[in-house]
Amino acid sequence: MDIILLERIEKLGGIGDVVTVKDGYARNFLLPQKKALRANESNKQVFEANRERLEAENAERRSDAEKMGEKVAGAEVVLIRASSNSGQLYGSVNVRDIAAALEEQGHSVDKRQVIMGSPIKTIGMHDVTIALHPEVRVTIKANVARSDDEAELQRQGVDVMAQAFEDGRSDEGFTEEQDRTLAPGEIPADMLERPEESEGEADEA
Numbered sequence: 001m002d003i004i005l006l007e008r009i010e011k012l013g014g015i016g017d018v019v020t021v022k023d024g025y026a027r028n029f030l031l032p033q034k035k036a037l038r039a040n041e042s043n044k045q046v047f048e049a050n051r052e053r054l055e056a057e058n059a060e061r062r063s064d065a066e067k068m069g070e071k072v073a074g075a076e077v078v079l080i081r082a083s084s085n086s087g088q089l090y091g092s093v094n095v096r097d098i099a100a101a102l103e104e105q106g107h108s109v110d111k112r113q114v115i116m117g118s119p120i121k122t123i124g125m126h127d128v129t130i131a132l133h134p135e136v137r138v139t140i141k142a143n144v145a146r147s148d149d150e151a152e153l154q155r156q157g158v159d160v161m162a163q164a165f166e167d168g169r170s171d172e173g174f175t176e177e178q179d180r181t182l183a184p185g186e187i188p189a190d191m192l193e194r195p196e197e198s199e200g201e202a203d204e205a
Helices: 023-030 039-073 097-105 146-154 160-165 195-204
Strands: 002-005 018-020 036-038 076-080 088-091 120-122 124-133 134-144
Touching: 002 039, 023 036, 036 039, 036 076, 036 120, 039 124, 039 134, 076 097, 076 146, 097 134, 134 146, 146 160, 146 195
Parallel strands: 076 134
Antiparallel strands: 002 018, 002 036, 088 120, 124 134
């Protein structure tokens, strides 16, 4: 379908450009969101008659977005989540979580303005893009951690998961040295209720 863009659309074009897109994209997104018009002669005339006003309104929105971007750019939101010992979250952090965290800091950001390739599923510092306007994008940090202390370490540039492995603390709450001679899941003889029987069985084997 041929359409006339009413605002800049990334990878498509700017205001007034006539471009061809898939019918579904036009019908389900661009046209309902009033981001474009069908490119027929009638709409072309309507657009040209209103071009100056549309460009002026866009410039105003861009200016407002730039001012807001100065406040939001570089912001850091801390999201405390439970995770496995490997740093995989039990769940994920999505656009709604980011928008809510920014809202708590006084930034009015809609979840539709949060650009994430996919939900965050691991502990760590993550870059997230905020599209305040088709021509204004800023980056914030999502500090996903298991505790406020971990969040502070990550803020200082510490990779807490790597540090945990280096310190031998990857298994949270388990600090005893493991017997490497045991098969996976095997219980050490001295931890059984009757170690003498276990030793006897081991001798017979």
